[in-house]
Amino acid sequence: xxxxxxxxxxxxxxxxxxxxxxxxxxxxxxxxxxxxxxxxxxxxxxxxxxxxxxxxxxxxxxxxxxxxxxxxxxxxxxxxxxxxxxxxxxxxxxxxxxxxxxxxxxxxxxxxxxxxxxxxxxxxxxxxxxxxxxxxxxxxxxxxxxxxxxxxxxxxxxxxxxxxxxxxxxxxxxxxxxxxxxxxxxxxxxxxxxxxxxxxxxxxxxxxxxxxxxxxxxxxxxxxxxxxxxxxxxxxxxxxxxxxxxxxxxxxxxx
Amino acid sequence: xxxxxxxxxxxxxxxxxxxxxxxxxxxxxxxxxxxxxxxxxxxxxxxxxxxxxxxxxxxxxxxxxxxxxxxxxxxxxxxxxxxxxxxxxxxxxxxxxxxxxxxxxxxxxxxxxxxxxxxxxxxxxxxxxxxxxxxxxxxxxxxxxxxxxxxxxxxxxxxxxxxxxxxxxxxxxxxxxxxxxxxxxxxxxxxxxxxxxxxxxxxxxxxxxxxxxxxxxxxxxxxxxxxxxxxxxxxxxxxxxxxxxxxxxxxxxxxxxxxxxxxxxxxxxxxxxxxxxxxxxxxxxxxxxxxxxxxxxxxxxxxxxxxxxxxxxxxxxxxxxxxxxxxxxxxxxxxxxxxxxxxxxxxxxxxxxxxxxxxxxxxxxxxxxxxxxxxxxxxxxxxxxxxxxxxxx
Ligand SMILES: Cc1ncc(COP(=O)(O)O)c(C=O)c1O
Numbered sequence: 001x002x003x004x005x006x007x008x009x010x011x012x013x014x015x016x017x018x019x020x021x022x023x024x025x026x027x028x029x030x031x032x033x034x035x036x037x038x039x040x041x042x043x044x045x046x047x048x049x050x051x052x053x054x055x056x057x058x059x060x061x062x063x064x065x066x067x068x069x070x071x072x073x074x075x076x077x078x079x080x081x082x083x084x085x086x087x088x089x090x091x092x093x094x095x096x097x098x099x100x101x102x103x104x105x106x107x108x109x110x111x112x113x114x115x116x117x118x119x120x121x122x123x124x125x126x127x128x129x130x131x132x133x134x135x136x137x138x139x140x141x142x143x144x145x146x147x148x149x150x151x152x153x154x155x156x157x158x159x160x161x162x163x164x165x166x167x168x169x170x171x172x173x174x175x176x177x178x179x180x181x182x183x184x185x186x187x188x189x190x191x192x193x194x195x196x197x198x199x200x201x202x203x204x205x206x207x208x209x210x211x212x213x214x215x216x217x218x219x220x221x222x223x224x225x226x227x228x229x230x231x232x233x234x235x236x237x238x239x240x241x242x243x244x245x246x247x248x249x250x251x252x253x254x255x
Numbered sequence: 256x257x258x259x260x261x262x263x264x265x266x267x268x269x270x271x272x273x274x275x276x277x278x279x280x281x282x283x284x285x286x287x288x289x290x291x292x293x294x295x296x297x298x299x300x301x302x303x304x305x306x307x308x309x310x311x312x313x314x315x316x317x318x319x320x321x322x323x324x325x326x327x328x329x330x331x332x333x334x335x336x337x338x339x340x341x342x343x344x345x346x347x348x349x350x351x352x353x354x355x356x357x358x359x360x361x362x363x364x365x366x367x368x369x370x371x372x373x374x375x376x377x378x379x380x381x382x383x384x385x386x387x388x389x390x391x392x393x394x395x396x397x398x399x400x401x402x403x404x405x406x407x408x409x410x411x412x413x414x415x416x417x418x419x420x421x422x423x424x425x426x427x428x429x430x431x432x433x434x435x436x437x438x439x440x441x442x443x444x445x446x447x448x449x450x451x452x453x454x455x456x457x458x459x460x461x462x463x464x465x466x467x468x469x470x471x472x473x474x475x476x477x478x479x480x481x482x483x484x485x486x487x488x489x490x491x492x493x494x495x496x497x498x499x500x501x502x503x504x505x506x507x508x509x510x511x512x513x514x515x516x517x518x519x520x521x522x523x524x525x526x527x528x529x530x531x532x533x534x535x536x537x538x539x540x541x542x543x544x545x546x547x548x549x550x551x552x553x554x555x556x557x558x559x560x561x562x563x564x565x566x567x568x569x570x571x572x573x574x575x576x577x578x579x580x581x582x583x584x585x586x587x588x589x590x591x592x593x594x595x596x597x598x599x600x601x602x603x604x605x606x607x608x609x610x611x612x613x614x615x616x617x618x619x620x621x622x623x624x625x626x627x628x629x630x631x632x633x634x635x636x637x638x639x640x641x642x643x644x645x646x647x648x
Binding site for chain 2 (some may be wrong): 010011050051052054055056059061065068073074075097098099100101102103104124125127128148149150151154155157158173176177178183216
């Protein structure tokens with residue numbers, strides 16, 4: 001069974017962390033992953049940087065620009081991750097925009113992911129219908145789970161369609177925004193979390209965008225299976241580096 | 256075979272809507288409504304009334320006698336430079352503002368490169384009394400100062416795009432991010448035939464008034480609807496799409512698309528997407544774009560801010576791939592020379608974007624009996640400082 005599905009069966013709320021590969025320094029990728037696992041994180045999204053990250057706010061934009069200046073590429077990321085499964089056992093997901101994958105070759109990209117032990121992909125600008133018609137069979141062949149996003153504006157009908165195409169979890173974007181734009185949740189999010197929870201989807205939901213501390217983590221996971229933190233983590237490593245990451249994760253988990 | 260869009264939103268293999276889910280409801284709302292709304296009689300009536308009384312259409316099809324003599328062929332100029340605001344861009348912004356109103360939108364955003372689309376957007380927003388925010392790269396703000404001043408005077412807020420190369424592509428990213436953050440009340444008036452479906456088709460349809468007029472005007476002047484050649488410059492491709500639209504599937508009419516070679520194709524400072532680009536995804540569309548081997552989008556260069564875009568619209572990618580259009584790239588120097596030449600032969604100072612199209616006559620020899628229609632997409636007022644600096648006037 002895919003590590004993501006296994007993890008989702010555990011009887012706990014999951015903390016997933018996004019970071020940008022090659023940031024702050026080009027060779028930080030593997031250490032960041034190892035240190036995150038040690039700090040008690042359940043799942044990691046490895047950000048493959050892109051020059052034009054449409055769905056991201058300034059924090060992730062800046063880390064992507066820096067990582068690209070540092071020399072990060074798809075090929076280099078795969079090299080860095082070559083032996084990652086010798087030391088890391090939690091699920092690993094690559095999150096990136098579609099164009100770099102298209103240039104690498106979608107099949108070659110998926111094949112590499114499988115060789116390394118990547119469990120899934122999140123590609124915000126690959127629409128679910130194009131995925132379904134053109135790429136699902138390739139992802140399936142290499143045992144990769146593709147994760148789709150939903151937002152407060154996504155219609156019920158479309159959520160059900162996305163649920164039917166998904167076989168891991170659904171990435172619930174907390175508000176209509178780019179990453180890092182808003183922090184904290186209001187009534188609107190509470191309604192949305194409840195509404196989706198009541199739909200009894202076959203895939204569990206993990207909430208992302210706007211989570212930065214124990215309060216928001218707790219609110220997000222009241223109904224959902226877990227939460228994803230991105231911008232707040234990038235800000236943390238920008239200020240504090242990539243060592244002793246439990247200083248970041250413990251307060252969020254309320255430890 | 257048709258060179259127009261198919262019912263899935265593709266031109267051949269190009270187009271589609273490769274957008275993050277956050278933009279899906281906005282794009283879907285447009286996709287479901289744009290054909291229905293624009294086909295309504297009340298829409299058509301208001302659109303054509305504004306094009307006539309406000310923009311000043313039909314724009315003349317002017318026989319350029321001295322230019323024709325010089326190149327020993329028959330050259331007609333489609334005078335989009337005479338439109339209100341000075342370029343073809345306003346045809347599209349009139350259409351989109353009427354659509355936005357009918358969708359109940361109360362806030363407009365736009366991206367701009369040369370500032371022509373920004374001005375055309377700010378203009379229609381003033382006309383309708385709607386809030387307007389224009390994203391413009393910091394670099395372009397510096398090189399197109401008169402248009403920045405115009406937008407401000409028209410009441411628009413001009414927001415500098417500070418990310419990436421700080422030009423048109425980054426202004427487009429910022430506009431899309433704004434839209435993600437304001438999904439309900441805002442309409443994004445995209446300025447060219449780029450972006451996710453239905454934008455390329457919608458903008459092409461609004462610009463198609465150009466080729467519709469060319470047909471009628473040419474029939475009157477030459478007793479035929481069909482020129483031998485159509486020529487237009489291509490940034491994203493909207494003035495070109497408007498010029499070609501009614502002739503796309505009429506292969507008796509040859510199509511020439513002119514791109515900016517910048518300092519030269521091989522100098523690393525160029526915007527000639529058809530030569531330097533590869534298939535990929537930019538701003539939600541599968542098309543040709545300039546990129547690294549790793550799929551990072553690269554920074555184009557052209558002396559003209561309106562051609563300084565690393566992609567082309569999907570219609571043009573398909574015209575290139577199928578060979579339906581001939582693509583020619585023109586350097587900064589060739590364009591500037593052609594701009595000066597038109598000024599002195601015809602008394603028309605063109606926008607530097609348009610000067611690229613005019614430089615084709617030095618590149619390619621036409622027959623004396625050939626009828627050529629060239630889209631004079633804009634006037635040169637905004638570029639005066641660039642011309643002055645270049646020619647030390
Ligand atoms: C006068 C003029 N011509 C051409 C262009 C290029 O745009 P498009 O290729 O969409 O016509 C611009 C863009 O700003 C322009 O201002």
